Amino acid sequence: MKFRANLYIGGAFFATSVIVAVLAPLIATHDPVFDANLMNAEIPPGWEYPFGTDAQGRDIYSRVVHGARISLTVGLVAQCINSIIGVSLGLTAGYWGGWWDDVVSGLTNLMLAIPSLIFALAIMAILGPGLVSLLIALGLTSWSYSCRLARAQVLSLKSQGYIQAAKILGYSDLRIMFTQLLPNILGPLIVIATLGAGGSILAEAALSFLGLGIRPPYPSWGSMLSDAREQITTAPWLSIFPGLAIFITVLGLNLLGDGLRDILDPQSRERTS
């Protein structure tokens, strides 16, 4: 049994982010939003404020810690929505085939033709900034990968003996899809979802950085970076820590995804599409 470094390191990074997010109110030393005090503005990192303070005197450490909640929630929930949409469409399209398959394939090709961040940005423009809009915008725009994967896997499994047996036993289509096919294709889908969650966190950061996602004063890592850009000359620490938090969390998810791939999807090569 070889030592799976990326699985453990990735797992540890990601677990740290989750723990920080869960325990945020306990480990934050200041209020992330309302503890503004202009007397403390732009203090460099030190004992009292380990990550420094921003232009309004708020503690960056506490804001980064609370930001974990928003960034992780958006990343994980959006990816769940993507997975549910993608897997449902892919399973049914692969299993039923026919006109439904044509419809789903057409939709998938359309989604692949539009860069997903551009699509998400268009949806945010219409819905306006906010947490719910973000979940909708990111949850509806990157399901094509899991859809294509689920469809391809179902196509290769559908003529297997145990599926035929289930049909002869009179199982309903839905029962076959969700109790016979889904468990057999779950491994690669989990890998895609893990990597996709990292992508959603990056997309949230990008949209919030543009001012279209989570809006100030609430701390998401992206919105903190948006404030920080203005003060890059006087207070560079404002930019460093939220970006590092994004990096560690997404790196954790990517390593975890790679590690899971070795275990759950051993025959796959790098899936690039």
Add this chain to the structure above:
Amino acid sequence: MLAVLLRRLLNIIPTVGAVILLIFVLFSVIPGSFTSTGAEDGRMLDPQVIERMRKEMGLDDPLLERFGRYVGHTLVGDLGKSFRTREPVTKLIGDRLWPSFKLAMAAMGFAVLVGVPLGFIAALRPGGAIDSVSMIVAVSGLSLAQFWLGLMMMYLFGLLLGWLPSFGYGDGGPRYLILPGLALGFGPMALLARTTRAAVLDVLNADFVRTARSKGMAETRVVTWHVMRNALVLVITTIGLQFGSLMGTAVVVEKLFSWPGLGSLLVDSVFQRDIPAVQGCILVIVLFFLAINTLVDLAYAAIDPRIRYA
């Protein structure tokens, strides 16, 4: 070759049609779209302005008529007039195309020139030092927010060391292109390194490579003649697909560096509720991405004689 091109162009038509329909639905049909959210935000307060916008866009006309008009205008290349500057959207976009194109090419050029050789060298000695280091760089490159990397480089090279202009387009010279190009190209570079490595490793184990070696072919010739050509197909697919995410990230990186490209225009237009400009930008971005994918398909046919579109 010509047949491949024609076939691809025919395949694109339904996609373009669907994209036009989608843009129309998003910005003109969904209730609570631009004009009304503008009012809710309290940003566009004046009811008269909203009334004028509705008139101007013909929002009170029947849906089908509006769609017909939109499609008709789009097909002849008329993307409407900007609400903000009163100029035709095509002119606004036209002014931004060259900077955007330059930035995208610089970023992709960096990604290909660094990522592909890196992955190639890594694959020749799997598990070796170069392999480990380059794969750590690659997975890191895929995990960071590229605009954050841009921000950090802006601080380090622009402000602290003063080597390069920290933002702006300047005279459009290469000095201004370096930082945004690196920030934008780093992610695709990382992915290309990984893909190239995987593709080369895969080909190195193929039967025809073993045959070539066993008949005494020199190793350099095996690598250049057999391995490179076969790995190239997957590498080119990745380059084509990466353009999509690159064009998404470009929006953020352009905004960060105040680069006068299509992405900045899109974001500014979103904030100014300039619907025709937003629609136009999205349409042009999607068309550009489709064009790239068509080129990729043509490249396949050129590289790999087995690929024929019957």
